[in-house]
Amino acid sequence: MAPIRNLRELVERATALGPCRVVVPGADSRTALGAALEGEARGLVEPVLIGDRRAILAELEALGADPVRYAVVDEPDLGRAARRAVALVRGEGADLILKGKLSTAQLLQAVLDREQGLRGPGLLSDVLVTEAPGGEARLLGVTDGGLNVAPSLEEKRRILENGVRVFHRLGVERPRVALLCALETPTPAMPHTLEAAALVEAAARGELPGCELFGPVALDGALSVGAARAKGIAHPAAGRADLLVVPDIETGNALGKAFTWLAEKRVAHVVEGARAPVLIPSRAEGSMDKLCSLALGVLVARGGA
Numbered sequence: 001m002a003p004i005r006n007l008r009e010l011v012e013r014a015t016a017l018g019p020c021r022v023v024v025p026g027a028d029s030r031t032a033l034g035a036a037l038e039g040e041a042r043g044l045v046e047p048v049l050i051g052d053r054r055a056i057l058a059e060l061e062a063l064g065a066d067p068v069r070y071a072v073v074d075e076p077d078l079g080r081a082a083r084r085a086v087a088l089v090r091g092e093g094a095d096l097i098l099k100g101k102l103s104t105a106q107l108l109q110a111v112l113d114r115e116q117g118l119r120g121p122g123l124l125s126d127v128l129v130t131e132a133p134g135g136e137a138r139l140l141g142v143t144d145g146g147l148n149v150a151p152s153l154e155e156k157r158r159i160l161e162n163g164v165r166v167f168h169r170l171g172v173e174r175p176r177v178a179l180l181c182a183l184e185t186p187t188p189a190m191p192h193t194l195e196a197a198a199l200v201e202a203a204a205r206g207e208l209p210g211c212e213l214f215g216p217v218a219l220d221g222a223l224s225v226g227a228a229r230a231k232g233i234a235h236p237a238a239g240r241a242d243l244l245v246v247p248d249i250e251t252g253n254a255l256g257k258a259f260t261w262l263a264e265k266r267v268a269h270v271v272e273g274a275r276a277p278v279l280i281p282s283r284a285e286g287s288m289d290k291l292c293s294l295a296l297g298v299l300v301a302r303g304g305a
Contacts, residue, residue: 003171005137007266007292010129010170011042014295017302018044022294023088025081025107026100027072028055029283030063035290036098037065045294048094050084051101052076078102082110086118089276096277096297098290104146104280111271111278123148123158124273126280127166128256129296130265133223139170140223141243142259145252146269146280153195156245157208160199162272163243164211169299178222178241179215180251184233186216192247212237219244219255260285268292270300277301 004010024036027049033056036047049056053074060067075081082102088094099107111118126146132138143163148155160177167175179196186197196216203213214235220227225239233239246252259265260282266289271278277297281290 001171006131011295014298015042015044018298019046020095020298020301021046022096022098023048023085023094024098024100025050025085026078026102027051028059029101031287031290032098032100033059034063034287035294038291039294050075050081078106082107086110095301098279118274118276120273120275122273123155124271125159125162126269126271127163128267128269130259130267142252142256143245145249145256149249160245166272167243172242175242176212176237176240177243178217180244180246181216184217214238266292268296270296
């Protein structure tokens with residue numbers, strides 16, 4: 001299967017694999033509900049809506065939808081709504097969760113519950129996907145700007161593995177992965193550079209298969225072939241990264257939001273590593289971004305393009 005080249009193709013490929021049953025806790029969010037309805041119209045998802053029933057029905061009517069057509073679970077308390085969404089995935093056949101009008105922390109508290117949550121055997125991390133800059137028809141990922149605040153070396157390894165797995169499902173057989181830092185030379189004054197070098201050494205030993213890993217590298221050397229050459233970066237993947245692994249959550253959060261608010265690009269997110277895809281787009285993102293997240297979640301749930 002050829003790699004998915006843009007977000008339009010992402011939605012098309014996912015639609016061909018759907019529909020998936022998506023649970024939306026806090027469903028009286030106009031953008032999340034709009035995305036769920038658009039996804040249903042495309043045959044991508046079948047929504048189950050959880051939250052304040054009266055508010056949800058009002059939003060459905062405001063969006064021109066017939067409320068009687070939708071499964072609505074009345075649970076105004078957002079914490080309980082999150083737990084009910086997780087229970088529907090665990091025991092009643094739902095495929096994925098889309099965050100509605102509740103905070104990421106409220107949803108993740110339910111997802112990460114050790115007894116009743118959706119923890120998998122590894123680490124959970126957020127993978128953002130957008131279209132690469134410069135006019136090249138390919139996708140670009142950023143991880144992790146959503147969950148892990150200051151990951152250790154071992155946690156960075158798991159974050160990297162999660163991101164590579166998502167890109168495999170996008171049809172990228174051997175993604176080029178850049179370990180972002182402020183400069184390219186390992187130095188004790190910048191511990192992230194030492195950790196990047198350690199991960200590259202682990203890849204050289206065959207411990208991180210399925211990708212081409214390079215770093216430490218700054219953003220320009222990761223995304224611009226010209227900048228990489230000017231800096232003397234010899235790695236064949238330099239300037240052509242498919243996936244950017246950031247050193248901490250502040251970097252990932254700022255970089256991810258820059259695509260939306262500076263570059264004005266659409267984005268999609270998925271939390272990888274749970275027993276089912278969890279979608280935690282920002283409450284400020286629009287319906288089309290959330291539709292793209294739904295598509296990414298369907299691809300992950302179905303095992304790829």
